[in-house]
Amino acid sequence: MGRPAPHADYDVIVVGAGPAGCAAAAALAQEAPQLSVLVVDRADFPRDKPCGDGIAHEVTQVLSDLDFDVERVFDGAAEIGELALRSPSGVQVRRQMRHRVHVAPRRIFDARLVDEVRRCGIEVRRHSARTVEVTADGVRLDSLRARVVIGADGAESVVRRAAARPRPGRVALAIRGYAPELPELAGAQYITMTDRHWPAYAWSFPIGDGRANVGYGELLGDRPLSRADLIAGMHGLMPGLATPSDLRAHRLPLSSGRPPIPDGPVLLAGDAQSMINPFTGEGIFYAVVSGELAGRAAAQALTGGGNPGLLYRAATCRRLGRHLRHTSALARLGGWPALVDAGLRAGRADQRAFDDLVRFGLADGLLTPRLLSRLRFRG
Known part of the structure; x- marks a missing residue:
């Protein structure tokens, strides 16, 4: 690890140790191991995170490219090869996917990512970020100083709010829990949609022990949504589902309403940058890709010169631009x-x-x- 620059405690501070933050830290270690990097999170690990727990094959590819030990990360996780989908009017399809996916509870998955980051020699510390101030020579995060700060601290990002960044334009609300698999869905990931309160959907992803991660999400609009509304939506789309345990609700800032990436030394990744697929609620792929891009942009700016935000924006456009344009265009027709x-x-x-x-x-x-x-x- 290199020494921090003058007038800075660290070259880069990553706020949030979920998939986006860990990917950013791993990219920094890979791109510029001489830089001093600190990862902070308000929680100790292992910790739970409301999520569908489904992890696409492409996530595994990104983690492998970042030198994560993917065999260890996914050891014991369920591997699912079949996906069943049901459209708003009842059109159904159930097929084998080209690549098997993992379903790994976030309490386990995220903790293993943190262990991998520590294995790279990066410090991970418990700290609740509260204030962010851009200064002449970098960024002040509470009492800490850095040349670049990467906010990977989720949908309710403190970094985003403290840096006065725009709120996401389109947000869904979801609830998830764990329940016994429905017999007719055994061994398959399942997503079912409804045109009532459209767009809205429910899911069931088996975790390999006879239970499934189950949930329901709906776009926030004029209709107020209560916990009871979300639970009723889940049971309405999956009749016969037992009462789930460990129910937790969370916001999903959708990529079709993401704010632009500005210039400057404060970068946002994952949910903090509104990187959630507007059709499936998938966010882990976006998290690891945007985290990697933010980490590499920070490393390139600090070692070769340039504006971190500009480099990150350009890299995101190259890597995800066409895909995000397609999802945004389709979302505009999503009614x-x-x-x-x-x-x-x-x-x-x-x-x-x-x-x-x-x-x-x-x-x-x-x-x-x-x-x-x-x-x-x-x-």
Whole structure:
């Protein structure tokens, strides 16, 4: 580890030790091991995090590229090869995915990522961030100083609020818990949607011990949403579901309403940058990719010169720009449940179109010509 620059305690401070923060720290260690890096989080690990627990194959690829020991990270996690989808009008498709996915409770997954970051020699410390101030020579985070701060502290990001960044434009509210798998869904990931309070959906992801991570999410709008509303929505879409345990609600800032990435030494990644897929609620892929991009941008700015925010914005455009434009364009048409119906009919008719749908919803896929050519609207 290198010594911090003059007038700074650290070269980079990463706020938040979830997937986005750990990816940022690993990218910094890989890109510029001479930089001094501190990761802070308000919680000790292991700790729980409300989430669907589903981890796409593409996440594993990113972690492997960042030198995480993925065999250790996913040791004991359920591996799922089948995905079942149900559209708002009842169109159903159930197929094998091109790549198996993991379902790993965040209490285990996140703690193992933190262990991997520590293995790289990076300090991880418990600290609740409260204030962020950009100064002439860097950033002051409470009593700490850094040349760059990466905020990876979730949907309710303290860094985002303290840095006076815009709030996300589109936000969903979700609740998740754990319940015995429904027999008809055994061994498969399941996502089911409804046109009531559209867009809204429920999910069931098996965790390998006879239980599933189950939940329900809905776009926040004019209708107030209570805990009882969310639980009722879950049971309405999955009849026969037992009462879940460990129910916890959380906000999902959707990528279709993400604020722009500004110049400067304060970068946001993952949920803090509103990186949540607007159609599936998937956020772990976006978290590790945006964390990696933020870490590399910070390293390049500090070792080669340049504006960290500008470098991060350019890297995000190159890596995710087309995908995010496609999701945003489709979200603008998202009031049409018929669009989702058509997509699922395409996936039911063609395995390759189904694979395109999966990558679009779980990673960085595009609306491919093959998928678009099969979209046929009825009525």
